[in-house]
Amino acid sequence: MKKPILLFTASLFSLASWAQLPRLEAPDFIEYESQQEADFLLPIAEENSDFSYTGLQAARNLKEVNMEGGTDAYPWLSKDGLRLFWTQTIGGEDQIMQAERPNLEATFGEAKVMGLNLAGLDNMSIWLSADELTALHTVREEGKIDLYFSQRKNKNEEFSTAAAILSLEGVANLEFISAPSLTQDLEELYVYHSGSNGQQILRFKLGAFPGLYQFEDVLIEGADIEPGRLSHDGLRFVCNNAQRELLIFERRSLSEEWVEQEPIPLPSDFSQLAFSDQEMVMVHSYDRLWESNQLHLAKSIFASKSQPLAAENAKELQLQLYPHPVQQRFTVAPLLPQEASLERAELYGLGGQKLREFPLEGQAAQYEFDLGNLPSGSYILRLSGQGFLPVSQLVIKQ
Numbered sequence: 001m002k003k004p005i006l007l008f009t010a011s012l013f014s015l016a017s018w019a020q021l022p023r024l025e026a027p028d029f030i031e032y033e034s035q036q037e038a039d040f041l042l043p044i045a046e047e048n049s050d051f052s053y054t055g056l057q058a059a060r061n062l063k064e065v066n067m068e069g070g071t072d073a074y075p076w077l078s079k080d081g082l083r084l085f086w087t088q089t090i091g092g093e094d095q096i097m098q099a100e101r102p103n104l105e106a107t108f109g110e111a112k113v114m115g116l117n118l119a120g121l122d123n124m125s126i127w128l129s130a131d132e133l134t135a136l137h138t139v140r141e142e143g144k145i146d147l148y149f150s151q152r153k154n155k156n157e158e159f160s161t162a163a164a165i166l167s168l169e170g171v172a173n174l175e176f177i178s179a180p181s182l183t184q185d186l187e188e189l190y191v192y193h194s195g196s197n198g199q200q201i202l203r204f205k206l207g208a209f210p211g212l213y214q215f216e217d218v219l220i221e222g223a224d225i226e227p228g229r230l231s232h233d234g235l236r237f238v239c240n241n242a243q244r245e246l247l248i249f250e251r252r253s254l255s256e257e258w259v260e261q262e263p264i265p266l267p268s269d270f271s272q273l274a275f276s277d278q279e280m281v282m283v284h285s286y287d288r289l290w291e292s293n294q295l296h297l298a299k300s301i302f303a304s305k306s307q308p309l310a311a312e313n314a315k316e317l318q319l320q321l322y323p324h325p326v327q328q329r330f331t332v333a334p335l336l337p338q339e340a341s342l343e344r345a346e347l348y349g350l351g352g353q354k355l356r357e358f359p360l361e362g363q364a365a366q367y368e369f370d371l372g373n374l375p376s377g378s379y380i381l382r383l384s385g386q387g388f389l390p391v392s393q394l395v396i397k398q
Contacts, residue, residue: 059298073293074125081276094122115158170215181230192227199225317388325396333366340387348380
């Protein structure tokens with residue numbers, strides 16, 4: 001039997017430039033000792049005032065990766081659309097696969113089994129961070145489903161099977177869960193749940209320490225809701241129902257409430273949609289059976305809306321961290337929203353224990369941190385303050 005572990009957070013931002021900036025004095029810190037197939041066309045629907053189908057193109061069967069006579073489901077598309085991750089049934093077991101292409105006009109290359117799959121178990125739906133250094137996927141063993149986190153230092157490395165199990169609290173008797181999605185700051189978790197009382201999209205919020213997620217609310221529920229996905233920027237959630245309707249929720253920033261949009265009729269039996277900036281990948285089943293699921297690719301119906309939405313999200317802090325990996329000292333250069341200020345930086349171990357706290361002041365261009373005599377390994381630096389959403393960044397000490 002697996003023993004749940006506290007989940008670690010990881011880098012959800014691109015690694016910084018190696019350019020050296022002038023450094024400041026390291027802030028004081030407080031040290032802690034304990035844990036506090038057949039190709040077909042999608043018909044073009046009429047435009048309406050709320051939404052446009054303009055640009056919706058042919059949905060191409062991804063024959064290069066779909067397994068003949070097998071199941072391909074739960075897709076996830078990288079932000080640039082060049083890497084595809086999904087679930088494929090092989091020898092009676094579900095495994096997470098990946099495939100890559102050099103550009104958006106090319107077909108995907110050979111499907112490969114990902115290194116994070118746990119042998120002998122059903123490795124199911126996967127989510128990756130925007131920088132693809134952190135992965136979250138569902139694993140089923142003897143009817144019980146857990147959420148596993150994995151990490152890697154760069155995209156050329158395999159994810160490790162030495163993953164941590166995320167802890168969910170506040171919902172009794174979780175039955176079948178799948179299609180997890182996180183916001184890039186790790187503050188919100190969305191999962192699909194199917195049980196005796198119907199189907200729901202559940203939202204959880206990060207708890208008192210990394211790895212603990214507390215139930216917040218139900219985004220949508222019903223007897224015919226199917227798995228959905230959160231956009232890379234966290235400002236749109238999309239799922240579908242058995243009536244071939246696309247259900248859309250949008251918000252202007254991560255701090256605002258969701259607004260449900262008018263449902264959009266789907267031209268065919270598509271489900272489990274996932275989006276890059278320009279394209280969408282989805283599952284099509286001619287008989288609505290798991291065994292006949294195949295992946296299809298089309299131009300995203302949201303492509304023209306993605307950039308304005310992202311630009312309106314003005315409450316996110318961005319940062320650069322260098323050098324990385326770290327020897328002992330490293331510099332963080334934050335880019336703060338207007339009228340925002342930093343107040344503190346906290347360093348956590350992967351088990352969730354707070355190791356150090358650095359008081360910060362104001363809007364300095366960069367801050368230097370010293371890891372001192374901490375052993376080599378991975379740590380989480382969390383920045384918080386006024387006027388922006390907290391940011392968690394993976395720090396690897398060599």
